[in-house]
Amino acid sequence: MSALAINPVQRVVRFYEAPIGKKAVMALTGVMLFGYVVAHLLGNLQIYSSNPEQINRYAAFLHNPANALALWVARLVLLAAVIVHITASIQLWSLKRAARPIAYKKKDDAATSYAARTMMWSGPIVAAFVIFHVLHLTVGAVVPLQEIGPNEPNVRENVIAGFQNPAISGFYILAMILLCMHLYHGLWSMFQSLGISHPRYTPKLKQGAAIFAILIAIGNCSIPIAVLTGLLR
Numbered sequence: 001m002s003a004l005a006i007n008p009v010q011r012v013v014r015f016y017e018a019p020i021g022k023k024a025v026m027a028l029t030g031v032m033l034f035g036y037v038v039a040h041l042l043g044n045l046q047i048y049s050s051n052p053e054q055i056n057r058y059a060a061f062l063h064n065p066a067n068a069l070a071l072w073v074a075r076l077v078l079l080a081a082v083i084v085h086i087t088a089s090i091q092l093w094s095l096k097r098a099a100r101p102i103a104y105k106k107k108d109d110a111a112t113s114y115a116a117r118t119m120m121w122s123g124p125i126v127a128a129f130v131i132f133h134v135l136h137l138t139v140g141a142v143v144p145l146q147e148i149g150p151n152e153p154n155v156r157e158n159v160i161a162g163f164q165n166p167a168i169s170g171f172y173i174l175a176m177i178l179l180c181m182h183l184y185h186g187l188w189s190m191f192q193s194l195g196i197s198h199p200r201y202t203p204k205l206k207q208g209a210a211i212f213a214i215l216i217a218i219g220n221c222s223i224p225i226a227v228l229t230g231l232l233r
């Protein structure tokens, strides 16, 4: 074997050291987190089922001790994805700053660049939201949580009781709007980083990213709004 041969771990480290490696890792972890957001929204929309027990049955299934291992593996994978996503974003941001210490005066104006400029603060606010949200609906540190029985949270009651507080609902709605901008720019820049760009398809990809992000925001915001307006009670 040649003395210059490197093992697979070194290969991955070298790949990550290059900016394109960091961008690819951000794209991969971003897709994982995006997948979670979509799956979580589909789960939450069960609150509109004509059967009020539906969402609680779903929660009881997730909390069933028989599924505990799968649940914890999924939680740890997601947590790792969040940590890697944040670390790579900070590293890319400092590389960019080091390469161009004085920012261009003229900002490339467009809806995209507005979302782009908000990335470095929409990200931290969404992260702060997730911490608040887990304390609110998983830990029960904001409003006491109700249970139907052991490992059976009364998700329907807990969501409705929380969103009846306008301050809590307002914070959720604000965070969902920032998440929408973050997803829009994140999806869009992922296509660019991966080199998926073509004069004919690029506007369509941009439109697709916007539609996806807006649909997710509508689905998420609809729940606190439905509670505040008394549609969900």
Ligand code: HEM
Pocket: 037, 040, 044, 059, 062, 063, 075, 126, 130, 133, 134, 137, 138, 153, 155, 159, 172, 179, 220, 221, 223, 224
């Ligand atoms: C109005 C919108 C949302 C509602 C009604 C909602 C509802 C819930 C509920 C009821 C739980 C507890 C589930 C359980 O214990 O079985 C939960 C957990 C969680 N939610 Fe949300 N959620 C919303 C938006 C989001 C968003 C946008 C994110 C991510 C950006 C998110 C991330 C999480 C996480 C990470 C957990 C903890 C999961 C776990 O304990 O394993 N949620 N959510």
